[in-house]
Amino acid sequence: MPHPMPTFGTFSLYLALVLCVYAVFSGALALWALAHGRALAVAPDRLRETSRRAGLMSFVAVSCAAFALIYAAFTNDYSVDYVLHHTNRALPWYYKFSALWSGQEGSLLLWAWLLAAYGFVLRLRHKADVTLTAYASTILAGIQIFFLMLLVFAAPPFALVPGGVAPADGFGLNPLLQYPEMVIHPPMLYLGYVGFSVPFAFALGALMMRYPGEKWIHITRRWTMVTWLFLTCGICLGMHWAYAVLGWGGYWGWDPVENASLMPWLAGTAFLHSVMMQEKRGMMKGWNVWLIFITFMLSILGTLLTRSGLVSSVHAFAQSSIGDWFVAFLVIVFAVCLFTFFYQRDHLRAENQFESLVSRESSFLFNNLVLLAACFTVLWGTLFPVLSEYVQGSKTTLNAPFYNRVMVPIGLFLILLTGVGPLLAWRSTSLRAIRRNFVLPCIAILATAVALMLFGVHPWADDDATGSIYALVCFSLGAGVITAIAAEFLRGAGVVRTQTSKNLLSSAILLTRRNTRRYGGYIIHFGIVVMFIGLAGAAFNQSKELEMGFGDSIQINGYKIVCQSYSQDTNAEYDTDFALLDVFHNSKKITRLTPEHRTYFPDTDHAQASTVVAIHSTLAADLYTVFEGTSPDSGRPIIKVFLNPLVNWIWIGVGIVILGAIIALVPPVLPVTRRVEVLTPAHTPSSPPEALPLAAKIATPEMPHA
Amino acid sequence: MLKRLTQSAVLVAVALTMLGAGTPATRFDQLGHKLMCTCGCAELLLECNHVGCPDSPGLIAELHTQVDAGASDSAVFQTFAAKYGPTVLAAPLRGGFDDVAWVVPFAVLGLGIAAIVLLLRLWTARRARLTPASPEPSSPAADALRDRIRNETHYGE
Numbered sequence: 008m009p010h011p012m013p014t015f016g017t018f019s020l021y022l023a024l025v026l027c028v029y030a031v032f033s034g035a036l037a038l039w040a041l042a043h044g045r046a047l048a049v050a051p052d053r054l055r056e057t058s059r060r061a062g063l064m065s066f067v068a069v070s071c072a073a074f075a076l077i078y079a080a081f082t083n084d085y086s087v088d089y090v091l092h093h094t095n096r097a098l099p100w101y102y103k104f105s106a107l108w109s110g111q112e113g114s115l116l117l118w119a120w121l122l123a124a125y126g127f128v129l130r131l132r133h134k135a136d137v138t139l140t141a142y143a144s145t146i147l148a149g150i151q152i153f154f155l156m157l158l159v160f161a162a163p164p165f166a167l168v169p170g171g172v173a174p175a176d177g178f179g180l181n182p183l184l185q186y187p188e189m190v191i192h193p194p195m196l197y198l199g200y201v202g203f204s205v206p207f208a209f210a211l212g213a214l215m216m217r218y219p220g221e222k223w224i225h226i227t228r229r230w231t232m233v234t235w236l237f238l239t240c241g242i243c244l245g246m247h248w249a250y251a252v253l254g255w256g257g258y259w260g261w262d263p264v265e266n267a268s269l270m271p272w273l274a275g276t277a278f279l280h281s282v283m284m285q286e287k288r289g290m291m292k293g294w295n296v297w298l299i300f301i302t303f304m305l306s307i308l309g310t311l312l313t314r315s316g317l318v319s320s321v322h323a324f325a326q327s328s329i330g331d332w333f334v335a336f337l338v339i340v341f342a343v344c345l346f347t348f349f350y351q352r353d354h355l356r357a358e359n360q361f362e363s364l365v366s367r368e369s370s371f372l373f374n375n376l377v378l379l380a381a382c383f384t385v386l387w388g389t390l391f392p393v394l395s396e397y398v399q400g401s402k403t404t405l406n407a408p409f410y411n412r413v414m415v416p417i418g419l420f421l422i423l424l425t426g427v428g429p430l431l432a433w434r435s436t437s438l439r440a441i442r443r444n445f446v447l448p449c450i451a452i453l454a455t456a457v458a459l460m461l462f463g464v465h466p467w468a469d470d471d472a473t474g475s476i477y478a479l480v481c482f483s484l485g486a487g488v489i490t491a492i493a494a495e496f497l498r499g500a501g502v503v504r505t506q507t508s509k510n511l512l513s514s515a516i517l518l519t520r521r522n523t524r525r526y527g528g529y530i531i532h533f534g535i536v537v538m539f540i541g542l543a544g545a546a547f548n549q550s551k552e553l554e555m556g557f558g559d560s561i562q563i564n565g566y567k568i569v570c571q572s573y574s575q576d577t578n579a580e581y582d583t584d585f586a587l588l589d590v591f592h593n594s595k596k597i598t599r600l601t602p603e604h605r606t607y608f609p610d611t612d613h614a615q616a617s618t619v620v621a622i623h624s625t626l627a628a629d630l631y632t633v634f635e636g637t638s639p640d641s642g643r644p645i646i647k648v649f650l651n652p653l654v655n656w657i658w659i660g661v662g663i664v665i666l667g668a669i670i671a672l673v674p675p676v677l678p679v680t681r682r683v684e685v686l687t688p689a690h691t692p693s694s695p696p697e698a699l700p701l702a703a704k705i706a707t708p709e710m711p712h713a
Numbered sequence: 714m715l716k717r718l719t720q721s722a723v724l725v726a727v728a729l730t731m732l733g734a735g736t737p738a739t740r741f742d743q744l745g746h747k748l749m750c751t752c753g754c755a756e757l758l759l760e761c762n763h764v765g766c767p768d769s770p771g772l773i774a775e776l777h778t779q780v781d782a783g784a785s786d787s788a789v790f791q792t793f794a795a796k797y798g799p800t801v802l803a804a805p806l807r808g809g810f811d812d813v814a815w816v817v818p819f820a821v822l823g824l825g826i827a828a829i830v831l832l833l834r835l836w837t838a839r840r841a842r843l844t845p846a847s848p849e850p851s852s853p854a855a856d857a858l859r860d861r862i863r864n865e866t867h868y869g870e
Contacts, residue, residue, distance in 0.1 A: 255756060255760045256760065257760070260755075360836050360839070360840050361833055361836040361837055362837060362840055363837060364833050364837060369829075372829050373826070373829060376822070376825040376826065376829055377822070379825075380818065380822040380825060383818065383821055384818040387814070387817060388814075391805070395805070395810060395811070398810050399810050401798065401799050401800075402800055403799055403800070403805045403807075403814065404749055404800045404801075404802060404803055404804070404805075405803075405805065405814065406749060406755075406757060406804065407746070407757060408747050408803045408804040409803070409804040409805065409814065412804070412815075413815070413818045413819070417818075432860070437856040437860065439853060439856050439860070440856070440860045
């Protein structure tokens with residue numbers, strides 16, 4: 008056998024496809040027979056079990072395929088076309104590993120493998136609800152068939168090089184992808200995209216089988232949270248990578264590939280909020296089902312948009328001819344969802360109704376509206392160039408100016424709701440509670456606005472006031488939301504303190520442990536606000552560009568950057584031009600920055616340039632320097648310097664969001680109640696427990712969750 | 714803990730104070746961030762960061778010329794769009810169908826808000842019709858007690 012690993016990998020994919028086809032058909036047949044009480048040649052429950060096991064084995068098969076591709080990369084098997092185009096001998100081992108998701112075929116294989124892994128865990132945990140899990144497992148196997156068909160027929164990762172003769176070395180990995188975050192960013196993002204398949208499968212399965220009650224939501228809550236967390240991490244890692252690698256001074260360019268990741272995140276966030284109404288009050292069932300359907304379909308749509316070439320993207324590596332496959336899949340998924348919804352819609356009747364305009368439920372509705380409006384805007388902006396070409400005959404570009412003008416007000420509205428929502432009670436909120444809960448946040452908003460204007464944020468003095476007005480509103484609303492969250496923590500901790508006599512901090516920790524979901528959610532909100540504060544800093548970005556000789560300097564907002572030296576170097580991987588820049592602040596040298604401009608694969612026909620930015624980062628601002636290149640006339644470096652205020656707060660906010668999500672995922676420590684016998688003439692020890700006064704049930708702390 | 718909180722507060726105050734120290738963006742900067750580089754890099758004109766770009770130096774020079782000549786924003790955009798095609802504009806600014814791009818997101822949001830308010834009013838009105846009158850009117854003390862119970866029993870939320 009001349010190419011054992013590619014053959015093994017291809018065989019594994021075929022085997023996985025066969026197993027998934029079996030899992031779908033046997034699962035569907037068994038579930039149909041069970042639902043209609045029909046007898047089959049094999050007992051339906053045994054057939055259902057074979058379907059589950061086929062699903063489990065498909066994970067093993069796809070894992071073998073993924074292993075084969077990684078093995079081929081590690082052993083420099085350049086007979087495999089994919090390995091040839093995405094690795095070379097000099098590539099460090101960790102980047103050879105990441106080659107799995109550096110190109111079209113490999114990333115589809117990663118997608119299929121992660122889907123199989125999710126399915127594997129789901130099928131192992133089938134005892135949570137055997138029938139519902141069987142439905143979800145069958146649906147997941149159906150999704151898996153699509154990706155395996157892509158890998159087998161449209162984008163085979165084990166295709167051999169033309170002629171079958173392996174070159175001595177590969178073409179190497181795109182230098183932009185040779186960055187530590189690139190080892191984890193795509194898997195995180197894909198874990199997010201793929202993960203939404205699980206709540207989607209459960210929702211569709213629950214609807215198909217007319218699942219009674221809301222247990223499916225409890226089963227999928229952690230799946231959805233984990234998926235959301237992965238997608239959040241993936242998006243933010245991508246932002247940081249763009250900031251630290253691409254060298255244009257920003258972290259979000261509204262590129263269609265970025266938009267494709269943001270859309271399911273927005274819809275998934277809406278689902279995570281809205282689903283609470285169904286859990287608590289049995290409301291919005293149809294809405295929630297469609298939210299998770301839409302979230303899943305947006306994951307697929309995003310992939311379609313960016314890989315079909317339908318819209319232009321700087322992520323040119325992602326474009327190919329597999330768009331038709333995604334269109335077909337999307338149409339099938341939509342048709343199945345629509346049919347199931349209409350067929351079973353009477354099952355989705357709400358158990359309760361809205362009682363008041365001023366309630367937690369209505370705030371969730373507005374929250375959903377704003378998130379979906381943001382999602383629609385991103386989709387609209389992504390598709391408008393195609394639409395305008397169809398209508399006007401020429402493409403229109405929608406870049407940052409469009410999104411900043413449209414998305415920023417929507418984002419500010421979202422911050423407002425982040426503060427307002429948690430202060431409202433379920434069902435209805437009394438006027439007294441509104442007054443009590445909103446006074447402090449309103450004072451914080453006003454005080455922040457006044458303080459900022461006193462300290463120098465003067466929108467009226469700017470030529471283009473829009474950015475600074477938005478920033479002022481964002482900081483003020485952010486202060487209000489943080490105050491509201493802090494007040495909630497203090498109020499709850501105060502109650503715990505009176506029960507336990509602990510100090511305030513310990514009481515706050517215990518409070519969080521008792522209700523991880525609620526207070527984890529508050530921490531997530533806090534993190535989002537901190538991120539928004541960091542994002543608002545962009546309104547005050549400054550930049551300067553200069554051709555710098557020895558001793559030349561750039562002044563930017565109190566910083567002085569002096570070019571001490573510039574030179575060139577060469578190594579096995581790349582040629583590099585770099586500059587040594589001394590940074591002074593208030594006449595004191597604070598650091599030396601060394602921005603580089605690298606040329607990978609020099610003297611070849613696939614030479615590629617890459618910048619390595621140098622950043623002096625503080626909580627107040629990032630001093631961000633880029634070696635843009637050398638002047639063709641003088642040979643001197645062209646240095647661009649950005650001063651980006653508050654960027655670090657974005658990454659701090661992301662950390663807080665992750666912390667909050669982890670806390671929300673931890674099971675709560677329930678307070679165990681201790682019965683206190685109250686002897687009064689009216690209540691003897693034999694009185695029924697419900698006759699005891701409310702205060703007689705006293706919570707004791709630090710009892711483990713039963 | 715208090716010390717750290719104070720330090721953090723001071724840091725944030727310093728950071729926020731620094732914001733005011735920024736100088737206003739020039740008109741050239743503003744316009745340069747509303748135009749695209751035409752070399753295919755998909756970057757805004759003033760953010761196209763590769764030396765040797767065949768297009769951006771010419772575009773930047775032309776923008777300088779027009780700004781120095783006192784051309785209005787719309788005149789600059791029209792000139793660039795006519796010369797380099799509509800894709801040189803970073804946002805839909807030509808009027809006509811381009812305006813649809815701006816209107817639709819806000820229209821969707823506005824209609825959504827109106828629809829939710831209308832639905833909530835309908836639902837609450839219907840509920841008020843169907844629910845028998847409360848046996849006793851709500852009192853401030855009862856409201857306070859209800860709020861306290863909600864606050865102290867919000868587990869699993």
